[in-house]
Amino acid sequence: MVQSIENASGLDGLSRTLRKEWPECQTFTWTLTDMSNPGATIAQALRSGFGDGELGTQGLRMPQAGEALAPPQVFDADGSSVWLITGGARGVTAACAIELARVLGGTILLAGRSTEMAWPAGLAQTQDIKTLRGLLVEQSRQSGTRMSPVEIDRSARALLASAEIRETVAAINTAGAHAVYLPLDAGDRAAVIEALAVAQSRYGPITGLVHGAGVLADKLAADKTEAELRRVFAPKVDGLNNILGAIGPEQLKHVAFFSSAAAFFGNRGQADYAMANALLASAGRSLARSYPSLRVKVFHWGPWAGGMVDASLAGHFEAQGIPLIPVDEGARIFVSELLGGDREQIELVVGEAWAAA
Numbered sequence: 001m002v003q004s005i006e007n008a009s010g011l012d013g014l015s016r017t018l019r020k021e022w023p024e025c026q027t028f029t030w031t032l033t034d035m036s037n038p039g040a041t042i043a044q045a046l047r048s049g050f051g052d053g054e055l056g057t058q059g060l061r062m063p064q065a066g067e068a069l070a071p072p073q074v075f076d077a078d079g080s081s082v083w084l085i086t087g088g089a090r091g092v093t094a095a096c097a098i099e100l101a102r103v104l105g106g107t108i109l110l111a112g113r114s115t116e117m118a119w120p121a122g123l124a125q126t127q128d129i130k131t132l133r134g135l136l137v138e139q140s141r142q143s144g145t146r147m148s149p150v151e152i153d154r155s156a157r158a159l160l161a162s163a164e165i166r167e168t169v170a171a172i173n174t175a176g177a178h179a180v181y182l183p184l185d186a187g188d189r190a191a192v193i194e195a196l197a198v199a200q201s202r203y204g205p206i207t208g209l210v211h212g213a214g215v216l217a218d219k220l221a222a223d224k225t226e227a228e229l230r231r232v233f234a235p236k237v238d239g240l241n242n243i244l245g246a247i248g249p250e251q252l253k254h255v256a257f258f259s260s261a262a263a264f265f266g267n268r269g270q271a272d273y274a275m276a277n278a279l280l281a282s283a284g285r286s287l288a289r290s291y292p293s294l295r296v297k298v299f300h301w302g303p304w305a306g307g308m309v310d311a312s313l314a315g316h317f318e319a320q321g322i323p324l325i326p327v328d329e330g331a332r333i334f335v336s337e338l339l340g341g342d343r344e345q346i347e348l349v350v351g352e353a354w355a356a357a
């Protein structure tokens, strides 16, 4: 039974990243799936060559991820479904949540750390952070309240986050589903247990989980601090452990994890992020093995034209000739694969990734 991902390491994400950061050094990860005679298994693998993969009695099995996508399909609405979508109120996961609402209906619980707050009276509406900072500076000057640049920035970000949450909730409701925002840090075990118990008593058992919460703290592996690694692991790895601890996988019909092509191919500066996502992939494979009726999809997304890909990151990808996934297209792919994709194909690489970069 899969109740946590504590026994997986994510080291495959690390070795793929180190191959990019330290090209002079050969790094590989073997995950031993059969511990009955590890010495013999390793000796057999040494004879059959190197590579990241699962090492069992049959030798080394390399990771498999499909690239073929399910064609667009029509699905029946399911008003009784209750989805928990972490990170679903903002960023690219919000676009996916809205598309899911349009196709299926039901109840959609969106979880994120941001709190909802009213837009300050008298402050012009804007989605541009620079403009908003300027407006807040002007407002604080006029009102005689002194705010430091750090406070102005924090306030601007919180207001924009709240506005984005309101927009997502409204779009989901307009699409025909019922959206509920849960202010929740997925990395906080006690908070997850309490919030999900309350939500399920109100809306019924959660039947679908989309784990999209994530943060970046990019830095070369040699310069990484433990605190940065923990920051990246908290939403993805601790978050998933906390959720699976609070709701039993046996009640779920669908599970989707938002991983990154960085986990599958490695990416400079993203050792921790690649590891955290590799752990999600490992959890996805394990869930699929343990619960055959559960539909599991791990999306190793290439870069999207949205979310954490800001203008400077977008320029970086464009300079490398890597096209961004248009948000509408990514959301459609997500729903088609989640609901109608090949059940056997757990992991999917979506978008033109940076395999050779």
Ligand SMILES: NC(=O)c1ccc[n+]([C@@H]2O[C@H](COP(=O)([O-])OP(=O)(O)OC[C@H]3O[C@@H](n4cnc5c(N)ncnc54)[C@H](OP(=O)(O)O)[C@@H]3O)[C@@H](O)[C@H]2O)c1
Pocket: 086, 087, 088, 089, 090, 091, 092, 093, 111, 112, 113, 114, 115, 161, 184, 185, 186, 187, 211, 212, 213, 214, 215, 234, 235, 239, 258, 259, 260, 261, 300, 301, 302, 303, 304, 305, 306, 307, 308, 309
């Ligand atoms: N955009 C891409 O190109 C891309 C590519 C590959 C993979 N992905 C994956 O797709 C997912 C969404 O990415 P994005 O680009 O939309 O990022 P984003 O715009 O930065 O959004 C991240 C989301 O995660 C939530 N979140 C972060 N920490 C959380 C926590 N501890 N508890 C609950 N919610 C938390 C954030 O909400 P709060 O800030 O309110 O908590 C936000 O809704 C991530 O898992 C990312 O790794 C994205």
